[in-house]
Amino acid sequence: MTAKLESLPHGLTNLEDHEQQAQKRLDDVAWAYFSGGAADEHTLHHNRQAWTDLRLHPRVLRPMTGGHTRLSLLGKTLAHPILLAPVAYQRMVHTDGELASAYAAAAQGAGFVLSMQTSTTMQTIAQAVHAEPGRGPMWLQLYLHYDRGFVVDMVKQAEAAGYEGLVVTVDASVSGVRDRERRTGFRLPDDVSAVHLAGQYHRNRPLNAGQSALFDDLLLAAPGWPDLVWLKSVTHLPILIKGVLHEGDARLAVELGLDGIIVSNHGGRTLDTVPATANVLARIVDAADHLPVLVDGGIRRGTDVLKALALGATAVLIGRPYIYGLANAGAVGVAHVLRLLRDELEVAMALSGVATIDQITPELIYRDQS
Numbered sequence: 001m002t003a004k005l006e007s008l009p010h011g012l013t014n015l016e017d018h019e020q021q022a023q024k025r026l027d028d029v030a031w032a033y034f035s036g037g038a039a040d041e042h043t044l045h046h047n048r049q050a051w052t053d054l055r056l057h058p059r060v061l062r063p064m065t066g067g068h069t070r071l072s073l074l075g076k077t078l079a080h081p082i083l084l085a086p087v088a089y090q091r092m093v094h095t096d097g098e099l100a101s102a103y104a105a106a107a108q109g110a111g112f113v114l115s116m117q118t119s120t121t122m123q124t125i126a127q128a129v130h131a132e133p134g135r136g137p138m139w140l141q142l143y144l145h146y147d148r149g150f151v152v153d154m155v156k157q158a159e160a161a162g163y164e165g166l167v168v169t170v171d172a173s174v175s176g177v178r179d180r181e182r183r184t185g186f187r188l189p190d191d192v193s194a195v196h197l198a199g200q201y202h203r204n205r206p207l208n209a210g211q212s213a214l215f216d217d218l219l220l221a222a223p224g225w226p227d228l229v230w231l232k233s234v235t236h237l238p239i240l241i242k243g244v245l246h247e248g249d250a251r252l253a254v255e256l257g258l259d260g261i262i263v264s265n266h267g268g269r270t271l272d273t274v275p276a277t278a279n280v281l282a283r284i285v286d287a288a289d290h291l292p293v294l295v296d297g298g299i300r301r302g303t304d305v306l307k308a309l310a311l312g313a314t315a316v317l318i319g320r321p322y323i324y325g326l327a328n329a330g331a332v333g334v335a336h337v338l339r340l341l342r343d344e345l346e347v348a349m350a351l352s353g354v355a356t357i358d359q360i361t362p363e364l365i366y367r368d369q370s
Helices: 015-025 028-035 042-053 097-107 122-129 148-161 179-184 225-233 247-255 277-287 302-310 320-352
Strands: 071-073 076-078 082-084 111-114 138-142 165-169 239-244 260-263 293-295 315-318
Touching: 015 028, 015 320, 028 179, 028 320, 042 277, 042 302, 082 097, 082 320, 097 111, 097 122, 097 320, 111 122, 122 138, 122 148, 138 148, 148 225, 165 225, 225 239, 239 247, 247 277, 260 277, 277 293, 277 302, 302 315, 302 320, 315 320
Parallel strands: 082 111, 082 315, 111 138, 138 165, 165 239, 239 260, 260 293, 293 315
Antiparallel strands: 071 076
């Protein structure tokens, strides 16, 4: 199975251009789902603004010969520190869906995290790109389902297919209050579904008077830290947790022997008014000790990537931007988004006086001494 090659629309010179073009192509329902956030969308907007508010403090006249963006992550060498975050139901925006995104990631040497709510099977994705030379890591995202047998089956399928890590999303035990989706009457198209979740749905418990459908039913099966201990016991794959905003949770991840932390507020889609990821990243890095720390949320420029690395991130993930690229030109659009961001990162590094990732330090962030 292959992805179609398409031509890019004229005039796409940055990620903002991709977003504006994608809005013209997507219907109101899809646009609300992929671009919207929770409630009043304060966190959604603050994610982007927080990176902009940080200022770079460059050095000059430094040697740039031999510069590159390579780094090591969980024992694998990556061409650059940009990965594609897990995004559900990608066939809503393009018929090739996750397959196109995986092809683009492989072609650009980017890591790819496949959503548990993928609309294309994990096996199809793996078979298409696993043997691609120069591809980045291929991870599967998991929600810790109440049925442990189902989780074990998903993990064993991932291992057999060649996935190299598990990303457990921990900040969405319940969906956020998404006004934009409700206004458009969101529902999945008839030809799009979460192919690995067929038949897996919550069965409502009978409630007594005064009980809550949320606290006395749905959340009775919500996962906790012991579930991560159990998950470690049933897989040899490295486990990263995604959705950490508090340093106390970072310390618990270290204590449990997890393999990485992703600082994320779910793109502002779950709990509104939580901090922007840029604002909590440094304290999570401090608490995470030796663990790799990745970050997502609002990254739109190469300078944003550079700032994230300066604050201590090992790498970054993008979500909405590559979905916009997917909407605009399938695999070619996703690859273009990745290439733009990587090129901008290289320019930002060169103009800041850093030739390699290991030269990026917190001193690159300007601190007002007044």
